[in-house]
Amino acid sequence: MKWMKNLKTYVPPSFVVERDDYRCIRCKACVEQCSFDATFYDEDEDRVWAWNANCVGCNRCAAICPTDAITVRRADPTYRYNHNWNGHVDSLKKRAIFGGTPVVSMGNDKPYPIYWDHMLLNASQVTNPSIDPLREPMELKTFLGRKPDSISVSDDGLKTKLAPQLELDIPIMFAAMSYGALSYNVIEALGRAAKEMGTYYNSGEGGLNKDHYKFKGNIIVQVASGRFGVHKDYLDVGSAIEIKIGQGAKPGIGGHLPGEKVSETISETRMMPKGSDALSPAPHHDVYSIEDLRQLIYALKEATEYKKPVAVKIACVHNVAAIASGIARAGADIIVLDGFKGGTGASPQVIRDNIGLPLEVSLAVVDERLRQEGIRQYVSIVASGGIRNSMDVVKAIALGADAVYIGTAALIAIGCTMCQQCHTGKCAWGISTQDPHLSKRVNPDIASKRLINLLEVWALEIKETMGAMGINSIESLRGNRLNLRGVGLNEKELEILGILPAGE
Amino acid sequence: MRIVKIREDNCIFCHLCEVACIVEHSQSKDIIKAFKREERPIARCTVEFNYPISLSIMCRHCDDAPCIEACQNGSMHRDERGYVVVNPQTCVGCWMCIMACPYGVIKRDTRREKWGLSTKCDLCPDRVIPACVEACPNEALTFEEL
Known part of the structure; x- marks a missing residue:
């Protein structure tokens, strides 16, 4: 064995790699595929060994093994059971041994309530007819942007001048995931899928590689606190501009792209030195108030000749409704709400696991507040952060969202197994890495096909559910909370979500 | 004619x-x-590697x-399919083919009793799609019309 464990740095492994030695044919596919050095081949012994301490549970080895010889299982905790301390012992040890706060990735993985799973949808029975989406037309088309108070129509058509709108064939977009966090091939796949499905992908804060300018018409460009890669051409390529104030996975702190991931092309795209950490500040240093935000929104509108809607993305935090109201009044056309289950490429563990609000609650209160203030029509709401399936989309729209962003779900479609190692830059599935050899593992042809399949299936599922409810246009579902009933929720939660309990 | x-x-x-291929x-x-x-x-195929480049290479079934x-x-x-193949009955293992091959994709099988045998890709005569193409998890090998 090349490795010997040392008590000084010992933390029990999280996973155990089990290999059926009879089935193992020593093809070494697993050895080549493991980017975390958890598997190696010993020539003298002619055996493949696992170094469990390094295993992150990404299951790449189990997936590639041609003889199904590998099983990765969670290591059972061997400490004496303690309800209070369970799960905290190792994370405490890590801090004590390594002296740093652990950085993690993906979304909050703690068992907070999932309100989506406490909401049920309605269906038509006898008193109103349900609709079969395979036989009758169903409308999923969505427009994002400021809507007028009223419209006037003459024989020549619409007389009211409309603000710029984003036209979506399906109310699902790909969330902001930067080139830098994700590999080139993944961005390529997201772009192709967005183009094919008539929706948008978000560039994230990492700027846009010149090669991806070809997706013009299907890109939302992001302006975040680091201003990486923001210039005139970048703004021109975007169909909309999104100002990122906060991110659900790490509200209140800026972005962090570890230096390992800042390769030659990334440094070019981000306009920063190669190999240095890309740290975006926690606040926008020119946005310290709603008035400042208004200035930034209008500066961007001015720069793009008022032809593109401007979105503002915030993390869901305690006063989200009041903040959203301020953003709407500051002139934003779209508000993106990012719930605390939203993913990230790198975030301190404490922040990811403890800060923010559930998207479901925030969405309900923001929609309600904007309606009460009579300004709901001025902004579209995009829900993001922890949308796992098509029914989450339907429930989000029924709670008041105009569209949703999917990030983690899209990555899972490409191959992600949520091992939460994005920050290491060693993604064994080739997704969140800049290693030119690892990133080959995502074939944009296959990945874009999978994304298209996912969106098509979700679209069909949404249509099916709408049909069951007797609704033939997504517009009629928007903010239609009467189609939701809560189960297992207390009175206050139901009141905040604005839905009736099951049976009422 | 389809090739890999x-x-x-x-x-x-x-x-x-x-x-x-082995299977x-x-x-x-x-x-x-x-x-x-x-x-x-x-x-019959070999995966070549020189970070970050890697590729599987096998007989190209050259025209000339x-x-x-x-x-x-x-x-x-x-x-009869148009592919370059070796007749194991007559091959005497002189390795001249190996000397001539510009891609280095012919291998020596020296396990026969009398003579060695040139071993190379035969594009799986028993299959519609060659085994390597079917096994490739990332479509790095595709079976396409020339």
Whole structure:
């Protein structure tokens, strides 16, 4: 064995790699595929060994093994059971041994309530007819942007001048995931899928590689606190501009792209030195108030000749409704709400696991507040952060969202197994890495096909559910909370979500 | 004529093409038996690696195949499908084909009693799609019309 464990740095492994030695044919596919050095081949012994301490549970080895010889299982905790301390012992040890706060990735993985799973949808029975989406037309088309108070129509058509709108064939977009966090091939796949499905992908804060300018018409460009890669051409390529104030996975702190991931092309795209950490500040240093935000929104509108809607993305935090109201009044056309289950490429563990609000609650209160203030029509709401399936989309729209962003779900479609190692830059599935050899593992042809399949299936599922409810246009579902009933929720939660309990 | 197209951009260096080739050319065509019980055939494809480049390479079935020219007794010939194959009955293992091959994709099998045998990709005569193409998890090998 090349490795010997040392008590000084010992933390029990999280996973155990089990290999059926009879089935193992020593093809070494697993050895080549493991980017975390958890598997190696010993020539003298002619055996493949696992170094469990390094295993992150990404299951790449189990997936590639041609003889199904590998099983990765969670290591059972061997400490004496303690309800209070369970799960905290190792994370405490890590801090004590390594002296740093652990950085993690993906979304909050703690068992907070999932309100989506406490909401049920309605269906038509006898008193109103349900609709079969395979036989009758169903409308999923969505427009994002400021809507007028009223419209006037003459024989020549619409007389009211409309603000710029984003036209979506399906109310699902790909969330902001930067080139830098994700590999080139993944961005390529997201772009192709967005183009094919008539929706948008978000560039994230990492700027846009010149090669991806070809997706013009299907890109939302992001302006975040680091201003990486923001210039005139970048703004021109975007169909909309999104100002990122906060991110659900790490509200209140800026972005962090570890230096390992800042390769030659990334440094070019981000306009920063190669190999240095890309740290975006926690606040926008020119946005310290709603008035400042208004200035930034209008500066961007001015720069793009008022032809593109401007979105503002915030993390869901305690006063989200009041903040959203301020953003709407500051002139934003779209508000993106990012719930605390939203993913990230790198975030301190404490922040990811403890800060923010559930998207479901925030969405309900923001929609309600904007309606009460009579300004709901001025902004579209995009829900993001922890949308796992098509029914989450339907429930989000029924709670008041105009569209949703999917990030983690899209990555899972490409191959992600949520091992939460994005920050290491060693993604064994080739997704969140800049290693030119690892990133080959995502074939944009296959990945874009999978994304298209996912969106098509979700679209069909949404249509099916709408049909069951007797609704033939997504517009009629928007903010239609009467189609939701809560189960297992207390009175206050139901009141905040604005839905009736099951049976009422 | 269809050949295996190699896409370097997609090769992930997993060697499954080699594994599939070995299984396909084994007696039992069973992966465990081929590797554990039987005399293991030589893989006709080889995965080359030079970070970050990797690609699987096997016989290109050239139009003007130098190996056919070089073969002294016609063992290396073009079959009815148009592919370059070797006749194991007549091959004497002089390795002239190996000397002539510009891609270095012909291998020596020296396990026969009398003479060695040139071993190369035969594009899996028993299959519609070659085994390596079917096994490639990332479409780095595709079976396409020339």
